[in-house]
Amino acid sequence: MGAASTTVERSGAPRLRADASRNRERIVAAAREAFVEFGADVTLDEIARRAGVGNATIYRHFADRTELIRQVTLEVMNRIVKLAESALTEEPDAFEALRRFVHGAADERIGALCPILSDGCPPMPAEFTDKRDRLEQAVQSIMDRARDAGVLRPDVGPGDILIALPQLTRPLPGTGCLNLGRFIDRHLELFLDGLRAPARSPLPGAAATFEDLRGQN
Incomplete structure (x- = not known):
């Protein structure tokens, strides 16, 4: 018994x-x-x-809302890192790898999440730093491959991608977050067309870097 x-x-x-x-x-x-x-x-x-x-x-x-936000941040970072790494290793076409990453990252609605995650989290711990480094490496490799193939304009940097994604997926003031999804894929294609080589017009200023995103320049 x-x-x-x-x-x-x-x-x-x-x-x-x-x-x-x-x-x-x-x-x-x-x-x-x-x-x-x-x-x-x-x-x-x-x-x-x-x-x-x-x-x-x-x-x-x-323990509290801050801890929950931290876990959501880690989950979103995990998903985006895996997305970038899988796009790099699984997609044979260089520009399609970039397109796959851009559309997949947009599906995470990082434009809506970024203000919440940045406001609700303490300074980045080691587990976040590791994810960030893996993401930067994968995005840089995706862009280098597309540039080497002659399909990505030479005057854009990885920071340009990571700046544009939150902007293109951020809900407009006074509108519902979920309603924006009808237009995101359309506007991402406009953005991707602007990244293709040959470029139709020169870009002002310098390409955004990862250091720019960290506020180190």
């Missing part, structure tokens, strides 16, 4: 851990969607409702 009870407890524990992990994943996914749709002021009640959990479950996983 005791042995059977122990077996049940041992077999039950991993299921509880798996359930907790799934709840955590649902909370992060729901928070990301809610931040995109409603902005930084969305209530934890709304996030809990979308995740299908109670408020107490959120607080069991996340």
